[in-house]
Amino acid sequence: MRALLLNASALAMAASLVIGASAAHSQEPGTRPRVSIIIEAGSYDACGGNGVIEGLDPSGDGFLAVRSGPGTQHGEIDRLYNGEEVYLCVISGQWIGIVYTRQHRDCNVTTSWVTTQPYTGPCKSGWVHRNWVRLYAG
DSSP: OHHHHHHHHHHHHHHHHHHHHHHTTSOOTTOOOSSOOEEOTTOSSSSOEEEEEOOOOTTTTOOEEEESSSSTTSOEEEEEOTTOEEEEEEEETTEEEEEEOSSOOOOSOSSOOSSOEEOOOSSEEEEEEGGGEEEEEO
């Protein structure tokens, strides 16, 4: 009986590690970047541009890491792939603060905001390196 309990415990631990590993590459609802995407009040659109992810090598990693802040020292919170569209909200050096969704819903960034504040949803947000984002509107 004791061996059965130990095996069940080991199995539960292994399952939680697998679930945790897969979640590391998908931003969970409510997960926010460590360095917030600040939306400035009074702009025509809360996020001034639209972009598309491109130039990623499908033979290499094939993804662009979305990070919790502007720089490689910040952890990966999601991944984007060639052809995915993003809203471009703020620039910090070589990094762009973005808002995005894969569910084709309104992200509340295509109109002006009354007050300057961090983006909190309903869509995902994070930071990507500008080398892999092409501006197409804005």
